[in-house]
Amino acid sequence: TWLQNNSPGSPRTVAGGPAGPALPNGPLLGTNGATDDSKTNLIVNYLPQNMTQDEFKSLFGSIGDIESCKLVRDKITGQSLGYGFVNYSDPNDADKAINTLNGLKLQTKTIKVSYARPSSASIRDANLYVSGLPKTMSQKEMEQLFSQYGRIITSRILVDQVTGVSRGVGFIRFDKRIEAEEAIKGLNGQKPLGAAEPITVKFANNPSQKTGQALLTHLYQSSARRYAGPLHHQTQRFRFSPIAIDGMSGLAGVGLSGGAAGAGWCIFVYNLSPEADESVLWQLFGPFGAVTNVKVIRDFTTNKCKGFGFVTMTNYDEAAMAIASLNGYRLGERVLQVSFKTSKQHKA
DNA sequence: TAGAATT
Structure with a gap:
């Protein structure tokens, strides 16, 4: 297929x-x-x-x-x-x-x-976003305009899905970042020959850099399929601090920590890839609220992640939301297991 | 005014 x-x-x-x-x-x-x-x-x-x-x-x-x-x-x-x-x-x-x-x-x-x-570093971030192109300008013509600044690796003009007419925006990827920089200097704000309006040339955003909001939206959609009601109903129900709950036997031995990382709720994250690093944990948990500490557990000799790590979050409700959303979350070809840390750890 | 091109 x-x-x-x-x-x-x-x-x-x-x-x-x-x-x-x-x-x-x-x-x-x-x-x-x-x-x-x-x-x-x-x-x-x-x-x-x-x-x-x-x-x-x-x-x-x-x-x-x-x-x-x-x-x-x-x-x-x-x-x-x-x-x-x-x-x-x-x-x-x-x-x-x-x-x-x-x-x-x-x-x-x-x-x-x-x-x-x-x-090499010199070929990274060499992609340009171009707008304000004359609707009549072809891809070839756009390349001719830009090729004076360097070797073009790929180019594209976006077109209306229905009519096929140019939308006046496109992309130019140069071989080298410095070539892209020179093209911005030379062409941004300039009118192509015979054009009525100047074009805008700037570095393209990186499509892989999702915002925390985009990640949250993604997580909300995936977790909403696994939970009956909207998640914010849970959010409002509990709002007590770790200090206030300390000593309550109902949650004894679960999550709460007060070590060097500061008071907070310790979360156990299992099934990370060997390549996982701290930034992955920050980016996964950060959108849910205050994160005070993350740690990836690594093998002493290989320095690869041993498959698990810990995250400390300040507020119970935010930690609970993160766990509810991230437990069972598919990260690559792995499915994360996320829970409050307990005294007897990762038996499953 | 938005594509998945450097592991």
């Missing part, structure tokens, strides 16, 4: 045609004799949102032996970011993958398979 029609407004490949060859901008061999992966490592763009790592691997593994592959996902929500990397053992298989899979239509997407550029 992957095969379907292309959608209008799909990005057109530039800079050397579809999946153009990588520029020889890296050494062929490292000083230690390590193999050059510029001819085996591919980047795959415009993957369907619901494609999994396994499906991704299966698709590209059908070409040849894969050294490694990775579907890139949002660190917090685990959602696919729509692109991934495949490193083949044999450069010939990488070439074959480009020739046979680039342009493949999967659901509403047309995937792009091309050589990955060597990863």
Whole structure:
């Protein structure tokens, strides 16, 4: 069921045609004799949102032996970011993958398979958002306007879904961030030849940077399916401080802590990935209220997360809301178990 | 005035 029609407004490949060859901008061999992966490592763009790592691997593994592959996902929500990397053992298989899979239509997407550029800071944050374009300007014309500032990796003009007419906004991704910076300096506020209005050129927002509000909305929707009533009814019911409840036997041995992290409710978070770090916990729990401390438990030798961590929150109701919302939450391919910390821990 | 392009 992957095969379907292309959608209008799909990005057109530039800079050397579809999946153009990588520029020889890296050494062929490292000083230690390590193999050059510029001819085996591919980047795959415009993957369907619901494609999994396994499906991704299966698709590209059908070409040849894969050294490694990775579907890139949002660190917090685990959602696919729509692109991934495949490193083949044999450069010939990488070439074959480009020739046979680039342009493949999967659901509403047309995937792009091309050589990955060597990863470096200089190629990050090189995407520009352009608005105020003349409706008559084509993608090619937009590229011509911007190409004087550097090598364009991809470009796109957004069009009305119904009429197909340009909406006057688009994106330009340069090879290098400095090229994008120069393009802003040279073109922001300028009128293209013959245009009536000046265009606006600025760095594009990063679509993967979800706000706490967006995360909350996402969590509310997922937890609302698992709980009978609206969550805010619970929220208003309890509002007592940890100090006031201290000593109450009803909740003895549960959650409440008063250590170096300060008084608060200690929450146990289980089934984190080995790559999890403190920022993940901050971003997961921060939207629910006052968080005073987070800790990822790591293996002493590997420094990888051992699969669990702790979060301390100041207010009971906010902690309870976080637990109700995040327990059972799917983070990537894992389902979190979240509860107040108890004296006898993680037996399940 | 908004796309999932660097692990």
